[in-house]
Amino acid sequence: MDSVFSHTIAAILTIGIISFLYKDNPLYKFCESLFIGVSAGYWFVQQYYANLLPKLFDNLGITKLVGAENAPEGALQALFLEGRLDDNLLYLIAGVLGVMMLLRLSPKIGWIARWPLAFTVGSSAGLYFITYFQSNAMSQLEHTILPLNSFNNLVLIVGTVTGIIYFYFSKEHKGVFGGAAKVGIYFLMITFGASFGYTVMSRMSLLIGRIDFLFGTWLGLVK
Amino acid sequence: MKAFSYSFTFYCLLGLILLATTDGLAQVESSDSLLSPLLPPSEVIAEDHPGDAGAAIIVRWKLSPDEDRGVTGYEIVRSTSPTGEFSSIGFAAAGSNRYVDANTEDSLTYYYKVLAIDVDKNVSESELSPPARSSPQWFNFHLLNLLIIGGLICGAVIYFIAHAKKGKKLFLRKIAGLEAVDEAIGRATEMGRPILFIPGILDMDDVQTIAAITILGRVAKTIAQYDTKLNVPTSRSIVMSTAMETVKEAYISAGRADAYSDDFVHYVTDEQFGYVAAVNGIMVRERPATCFYIGAFFAESLIMAETGNAIGAIQIAGTAMPAQLPFFVAACDYTLIGEELFAASAYLSGEPKQLGSLKGQDVGKIIAMSAIVIGALLETFFAISGSSFFGSLAELVHKLFSIVAS
Known part of the structure; x- marks a missing residue:
C-alpha cells in the first residue's frame, strides 16, 4: 500500500515535470517549487552533516564544547586543556573564512567577504594549474608524438595540430594558417557530431527509464 | 624397398628414444616441482620514496626464481623492529618487483620482508630489508620537465604582461x-x-x-x-x-x-x-x-x-x-x-594582465605544435630507417613531456 502511494506521488511529479514539454502550467510550477525547495533544504542538511559538523565543529572540538554526548575532543581542547597544538587547529582558519563570508550580510562591513572569495579563487587557480598542466597538456602531448605510419596516427596528429592552430589567438585566420584552422574546426565539428549522437542515445535511455516507471512500475501495463 | 625398411626402423627407434627422453625429462621436472620448496624473492631494498612530502617508503626486490612456476603474487610485510612482529601491508601481483608503502610515519624506522605465494598457497619469505625511514623533500626531480616547460610558459606570460603594461598593443x-x-x-x-x-x-x-x-x-x-x-x-x-x-x-x-x-x-x-x-x-x-x-x-x-x-x-x-x-x-x-x-x-x-596571459599561452601552443611535429617526424624517420640516432632523439622529445611516476 505504501509503495502504491509513493509510486503514485512519483508518477504525478514525473508527469508534472514532463508537462513542461506542452507549456508552462500550474502543475509544473508546483513540481518545480517542490523540487527546488526540497533540494535546497536537502543540500543545506547534507552540507551541514558532511562538512560543517565533522570537519569544523568536531575537529575543533566545538561539538564537545556545547556538551554533545560522545562527541570527540578537538583541537580547542588540546590547546587549552593539554597545551598542545593539534593539526586540526588549521580548521579554525577555514571557520574564520566562512564567518568572513557571512559578513556580506552587513552593508557596513560587507567588504570583508571579498577576502575569503579572493582566497578561494586564488588558491583554486594555483592548485589546479599543476593538475591541468599535467593531464591536459603534458600527458596529451606525449601520447600524440607518434610515427606517421598509419592512418589513425595521421588523423590524430593532423587533428591535434590543426585544432591547436584554431585556438591560436595571436594571428588572424587567413591564408595557409586560416586553412589549417578551418581543418581544425572541421575536426572539432566531426567530434561534436559523434558526441552528440552518443549522448542523445544515453538521454533516450533515461526517458525510457521514466516511461518504464510510469507504464510498468506504476500502472503495471508493461511487464 | 630395403632402403625404406631401414629408414622406417631408424625413425621408429629415434622416435622411441626421443619419447623416452622427453618423458623422462618431464618426470624429472615434475618431481622437481613437487619436491623443491618455493624459492623466495631476494635483495629486498627499502628506501624513502623520492620527491614527495614524506610518509612513503618504496620497497623493491628481485623476483623469486620460481616466478614461472606458479607464483601468484607477493605479500609485503613490515615491522618497526627487526625482531618484532611483522604485519601485512599489501600485495603486489606476480611479476611486480616494487611496492610503495604510502602509510608510514616519518619519525619511525621500518623493516620489510617480501613473501612469495604460489597457487598452492605455499609461502616463501625473503631476507629482512635494511632499515628505512620516510622523509619529505623540497623538490621532486621527476617533475623537472614540468618546471622547465611551465616556467617557459609562465615566463612568456610575465613578459607579455609587462609588454602590455608599457602600453604596447x-x-x-x-x-x-x-x-x-x-x-x-x-x-x-x-x-x-x-x-x-x-x-x-x-x-x-x-x-x-x-x-x-x-x-x-x-x-x-x-x-x-x-x-x-x-x-x-x-x-x-x-x-x-x-x-x-x-x-x-x-x-x-x-x-x-x-x-x-x-x-x-x-x-x-x-x-x-x-x-x-x-x-x-x-x-x-x-x-x-x-x-x-x-x-x-x-x-x-x-x-x-x-x-x-x-x-x-x-x-x-x-x-x-x-x-x-x-x-x-x-x-x-x-x-x-x-x-x-x-x-x-x-x-x-x-586588461594588460589578461591579454598578456593569453599571449603567453599562445607561446605554449607554439611549443606544443612544434613538439608534436618534430617528435612525429623523428618517430617516422626512426620507424623507416631504424637509425638509433633518430630513435634517441625521438625518445628525448618523449621524455621532455612525460610525467614519470616515481
Whole structure:
C-alpha cells in the first residue's frame, strides 16, 4: 500500500515535470517549487552533516564544547586543556573564512567577504594549474608524438595540430594558417557530431527509464 | 624397398628414444616441482620514496626464481623492529618487483620482508630489508620537465604582461561569439526584456566558473550602461557571492551604482535538475531576450538551450566541457569553444594582465605544435630507417613531456 502511494506521488511529479514539454502550467510550477525547495533544504542538511559538523565543529572540538554526548575532543581542547597544538587547529582558519563570508550580510562591513572569495579563487587557480598542466597538456602531448605510419596516427596528429592552430589567438585566420584552422574546426565539428549522437542515445535511455516507471512500475501495463 | 625398411626402423627407434627422453625429462621436472620448496624473492631494498612530502617508503626486490612456476603474487610485510612482529601491508601481483608503502610515519624506522605465494598457497619469505625511514623533500626531480616547460610558459606570460603594461598593443584575433555580446545586449534593451546569465553549475574552484564570472563582469557593465534588467540564478552559494560582488563592481564602474540591485543575482539550489527546473521556469515566465550560458555544464546544457531556443532568445554559450559543447553548438547562436571561453574574458576586458596571459599561452601552443611535429617526424624517420640516432632523439622529445611516476 505504501509503495502504491509513493509510486503514485512519483508518477504525478514525473508527469508534472514532463508537462513542461506542452507549456508552462500550474502543475509544473508546483513540481518545480517542490523540487527546488526540497533540494535546497536537502543540500543545506547534507552540507551541514558532511562538512560543517565533522570537519569544523568536531575537529575543533566545538561539538564537545556545547556538551554533545560522545562527541570527540578537538583541537580547542588540546590547546587549552593539554597545551598542545593539534593539526586540526588549521580548521579554525577555514571557520574564520566562512564567518568572513557571512559578513556580506552587513552593508557596513560587507567588504570583508571579498577576502575569503579572493582566497578561494586564488588558491583554486594555483592548485589546479599543476593538475591541468599535467593531464591536459603534458600527458596529451606525449601520447600524440607518434610515427606517421598509419592512418589513425595521421588523423590524430593532423587533428591535434590543426585544432591547436584554431585556438591560436595571436594571428588572424587567413591564408595557409586560416586553412589549417578551418581543418581544425572541421575536426572539432566531426567530434561534436559523434558526441552528440552518443549522448542523445544515453538521454533516450533515461526517458525510457521514466516511461518504464510510469507504464510498468506504476500502472503495471508493461511487464 | 630395403632402403625404406631401414629408414622406417631408424625413425621408429629415434622416435622411441626421443619419447623416452622427453618423458623422462618431464618426470624429472615434475618431481622437481613437487619436491623443491618455493624459492623466495631476494635483495629486498627499502628506501624513502623520492620527491614527495614524506610518509612513503618504496620497497623493491628481485623476483623469486620460481616466478614461472606458479607464483601468484607477493605479500609485503613490515615491522618497526627487526625482531618484532611483522604485519601485512599489501600485495603486489606476480611479476611486480616494487611496492610503495604510502602509510608510514616519518619519525619511525621500518623493516620489510617480501613473501612469495604460489597457487598452492605455499609461502616463501625473503631476507629482512635494511632499515628505512620516510622523509619529505623540497623538490621532486621527476617533475623537472614540468618546471622547465611551465616556467617557459609562465615566463612568456610575465613578459607579455609587462609588454602590455608599457602600453604596447597586443594583437588578438576576433572571436565571433564575443562580437555578438554587445549586439545581444542591445537587442534585449530594444525589446525591453531581461538578460539571463547562467554561470554554470560548478563552484568557484572550477576554472570555467572563474572565466564565467570574469565575462559576467564585462556583460554586466554593458547592461548597466544600457539600463537593461539582469538575472543571474546560481547553483552555488560562493558563486552567488562572487557574482554579486562582480555585478556590483561593474555597475559602480559604469557609473550606475544606483541602478544596482542585490536581486540581480540569486541562489536557487545545489541540486542539478532542481536548478534546471527553476531556470526553465524563469525563461518561460520572464522571456529573456538574451541568454548567456557561460561556465561548466553537464546534462542540463541541452535542456536550458532548447528552452531558450523555444522562447526565441539570442543565445551565447561558452564551455570547456567536451560532452556538452555539441549541444550548445546545435542550439545556440554563438558558442565559445573550450579555450575561446578563457580567451573571451581577456578579449572583452582588454586588461594588460589578461591579454598578456593569453599571449603567453599562445607561446605554449607554439611549443606544443612544434613538439608534436618534430617528435612525429623523428618517430617516422626512426620507424623507416631504424637509425638509433633518430630513435634517441625521438625518445628525448618523449621524455621532455612525460610525467614519470616515481
